Amino acid sequence: MAAGPMSPQELLLPVKPGFIVLTLIAALLCNLLPWSGWAMWLVPDFVALIVLYWCIHEPRKIGFLTAWSLGLLMDIADGSLFGQHALAYIILAYAGMALHRRVQRFAMAQQILHVIPLLLFIDLVVLLVRALSGADFPGHTYFLGSFTGAALWPVMTHLLKLPQRPRPDPDRV
Amino acid sequence: MEHTPPLFRTGLTPLARLMIFAMLSAVLLVADARFNYLTTLRQITGVIVYPLQRLAAAPAAMGDRIADFFVTHGALRRDNQRLTGQNLELAIAAQRTEALHKENAHLRGLLGVREQVPVPSISAEILYAARDPFSRKVMIDRGLQHDIESGRPVVDHVGIIGQVTRTYPWLSEVTLITEKGHLVPVLNVRSGLRAVLAGTGDDGKLELRFIPLTADFQIGDKLVTSGIDGIYPPGLPVAEVIQVERNTAYLFAGIACKPLAGVNAGTQVLVLGPLPAQPERPAETPAAAPQKKKGRS
Numbered sequence: 001m002a003a004g005p006m007s008p009q010e011l012l013l014p015v016k017p018g019f020i021v022l023t024l025i026a027a028l029l030c031n032l033l034p035w036s037g038w039a040m041w042l043v044p045d046f047v048a049l050i051v052l053y054w055c056i057h058e059p060r061k062i063g064f065l066t067a068w069s070l071g072l073l074m075d076i077a078d079g080s081l082f083g084q085h086a087l088a089y090i091i092l093a094y095a096g097m098a099l100h101r102r103v104q105r106f107a108m109a110q111q112i113l114h115v116i117p118l119l120l121f122i123d124l125v126v127l128l129v130r131a132l133s134g135a136d137f138p139g140h141t142y143f144l145g146s147f148t149g150a151a152l153w154p155v156m157t158h159l160l161k162l163p164q165r166p167r168p169d170p171d172r173v
Numbered sequence: 174m175e176h177t178p179p180l181f182r183t184g185l186t187p188l189a190r191l192m193i194f195a196m197l198s199a200v201l202l203v204a205d206a207r208f209n210y211l212t213t214l215r216q217i218t219g220v221i222v223y224p225l226q227r228l229a230a231a232p233a234a235m236g237d238r239i240a241d242f243f244v245t246h247g248a249l250r251r252d253n254q255r256l257t258g259q260n261l262e263l264a265i266a267a268q269r270t271e272a273l274h275k276e277n278a279h280l281r282g283l284l285g286v287r288e289q290v291p292v293p294s295i296s297a298e299i300l301y302a303a304r305d306p307f308s309r310k311v312m313i314d315r316g317l318q319h320d321i322e323s324g325r326p327v328v329d330h331v332g333i334i335g336q337v338t339r340t341y342p343w344l345s346e347v348t349l350i351t352e353k354g355h356l357v358p359v360l361n362v363r364s365g366l367r368a369v370l371a372g373t374g375d376d377g378k379l380e381l382r383f384i385p386l387t388a389d390f391q392i393g394d395k396l397v398t399s400g401i402d403g404i405y406p407p408g409l410p411v412a413e414v415i416q417v418e419r420n421t422a423y424l425f426a427g428i429a430c431k432p433l434a435g436v437n438a439g440t441q442v443l444v445l446g447p448l449p450a451q452p453e454r455p456a457e458t459p460a461a462a463p464q465k466k467k468g469r470s
Contacts, residue, residue, distance in 0.1 A: 028225050029229045064191065068197070073221065073225075079305060079346045080305040083202040
């Protein structure tokens with residue numbers, strides 16, 4: 001097999017469900033931070049990123065119900081239409097679960113190429129929902145968040161895998 | 174092994190689950206957008222997010238407090254000097270207004286006009302701006318528990334910033350005047366003309382709608398609320414005219430304004446209390462009613 005875009009698979013410890021819950025809460029908190037000005041456009045939807053991450057890496061431990069409820073919480077916090085984020089997150093969850101074997105096997109650069117279209121797609125879904133309810137197109141900056149989100153993907157993957165890495169064996173030289 | 178894969182697939186396929194949840198979301202979206210059925214559900218979910226909302230707003234508040242702590246002596250002295258001066262000016266102005274107030278009350282009494290009732294207010298703090306790129310909204314830290322209802326006007330120390338549109342037990346959502354389609358009836362202080370000021374969805378830009386080309390509006394004109402809507406009390410500053418375009422090709426003049434209040438800055442706001450009840454709308458004359466029906470069908 002060609003080594004090219006494939007990444008060698010690591011041996012990882014099983015993830016603790018408590019850790020998943022913790023990261024989801026942290027993502028919600030990040031979304032609720034009082035962003036303003038330009039940061040508001042640049043900041044990605046952290047909850048979407050984390051949902052996608054766990055659906056790709058642990059598709060058995062996170063389900064549609066979790067993604068959907070997180071979406072409802074975000075809808076309340078943002079004062080957007082009730083169900084808008086919920087719809088976006090379940091689409092992400094489905095895509096993550098459907099693609100998880102494929103994406104995991106790719107190296108980071110190729111993984112990002114999977115993440116960008118997925119995030120842009122849910123942006124489009126949200127745009128469509130809002131357009132149907134009578135909102136205007138908010139400008140091209142609307143899509144910036146998806147790109148910063150994809151740029152954060154490698155950092156996030158590294159950080160989230162840290163607790164799963166086995167400790168170095170002190171007896172080995 | 175923590176997980177043994179089942180020999181036969183059990184339960185629904187992911188696609189079926191996606192469909193079910195997508196359907197649920199669609200039902201919620203329609204119920205919310207079309208019928209506004211979900212107030213209670215929103216309030217219950219609001220209680221769940223509330224601790225997170227407060228927690229997320231905490232670092233910024235703490236940062237502010239720390240920054241406050243390290244204010245230099247010089248800055249404090251400067252502030253003190255400025256505020257003393259301002260206080261003196263305001264005191265003189267207040268004395269004059271008091272006299273004017275009395276005179277006004279007297280004159281109004283003579284004229285038999287209903288006296289203007291002072292509006293009660295509740296102070297609140299902006300927690301964060303909602304991350305919804307399609308609308309201009311902020312969350313404030315007062316809600317149903319503090320007797321806030323939707324429809325209440327919200328002002329800062331300069332003028333109107335918006336209106337409460339949704340309430341949760343401890344928070345409320347304020348739609349800013351820059352929200353697309355948000356209307357405020359205004360009065361031009363200089364010329365006394367009435368108009369309707371509409372948000373454009375663009376930060377820092379408002380427009381006056383349906384103003385005839387010949388109407389007396391100039392750059393720099395101050396607009397205050399006219400109070401004829403029964404929502405905003407009269408006389409509060411709203412915006413300033415920054416651009417007047419009179420093109421005879423169009424029916425109306427294009428007048429752009431900028432909001433005076435710190436619509437995107439500032440954290441302290443006042444939610445104005447219930448306004449005195451407006452007089453009842455006059456009943457429609459029986460002659461007008463059938464005509465309206467005819468036009469509809």
